[in-house]
Amino acid sequence: MTAAPTLAAALTDEGRGRLTDLIQEVRHDPAAARRRFPAAARLVGRGPTDPSDPLGVTTPLVEDLVRGALLEALAAARDGAADRILQDVEALYRDGDADEKRAVLRALPALPVGAGALPLLRDALRTNDTRLVAAAMGAYATAHLDDDAWRQGVLKCLFVGVPVAAVDGLDRRADAELVRMVTAYAEERRAAGREVPADATRILTDHAPTP
Structure with missing residues (x-):
């Protein structure tokens, strides 16, 4: 920076x-x-x-x-x-x-x-501090977090309400496993009668596997 x-x-x-x-x-x-x-x-x-x-x-x-x-x-x-x-x-x-x-x-x-x-x-x-979570998912995370930890970081953003716009490299690193995890998260929300965050829908829309 x-x-x-x-x-x-x-x-x-x-x-x-x-x-x-x-x-x-x-x-x-x-x-x-x-x-x-x-x-x-x-x-x-x-x-x-x-x-x-x-x-x-x-x-x-x-x-x-x-x-x-x-x-x-x-x-x-x-x-x-x-x-x-x-x-x-x-x-x-x-x-x-x-x-x-x-x-x-x-x-x-x-x-x-x-x-x-x-x-x-x-x-x-x-933590559940949205500003710390957002800062943690910047360019350093993109460069150094392994795939599983990075995906968990994206899920943490959805859980605590951090906009995924804060996630550096989302379009580059999103993969089928992240889509699977976000799909499961969305299904759990729907089953509990809770709204699915727009950012979760965005990930599923933007990174859905091609037929």
Whole structure:
């Protein structure tokens, strides 16, 4: 995840200056990331990047991008040492609130941690926090979750009400097994007299096997 151009356009001149200062501080002293990460939104800026998604479910919030920029600066300060970066990322996720956890998840595709951060995705997908689940099903999940875990992530989105528009790579990774699972989910909903979510219908329509 990069900090520009979306982030630059969303910040005031003062916010851009503060972000530059924070990035330089973290590059000079990686330990500063632990202090600055929680306060980054207050210091630099916050709010939606897309007014139609005010909670940042399908699009990143300004504070997600701000914190992502700090994580990229931290990775640079660690000279790309994957083990050290992963330790930093795990600590920021573990000690962070839901907003900070979401920012870590959104930043993972830009960080040189390989598949090492998969436990963070699994943790997020065990929650019912829609913003964490949505963030967990981004590009990092597409690249690193195995097929079964990825399909379970899609089902989790349907269960908790995360729009499947938040699922990166859905059209590329959807397969017959996902269709089977969503079909079973839809049948269970109908049998219980409950409405089938429009996103489930969309998956079944868009990815139905050809005759």
